[in-house]
Amino acid sequence: MKVENILEAEFEAKRFLKRIQEVKKLQPEPFKKGASKTWFWSSKETGALKRSSMDLTRSLSKLRNNFI
Secondary structure, eight states, rough: OOOOHHHHHHHHHHHHHHHHHHHHHOOGGGGSTOOOOOOOOOOOOHHHHHHHHHHHHHHHHHHOTTOO
């Protein structure tokens, strides 16, 4: 494993968690225990969450693949 890939994955994980907190601030009620399922419609925050999820996935795949 390359150190740069580990650091990249750490950065992307922190960014992903930050985006989750931003989405939770939009509507905190659905995240309470026992709440019914709620869908989030497209917004700037959910788009950023999806993007950071994709970036995190890519950085984690680099950790699993020793040749990148």
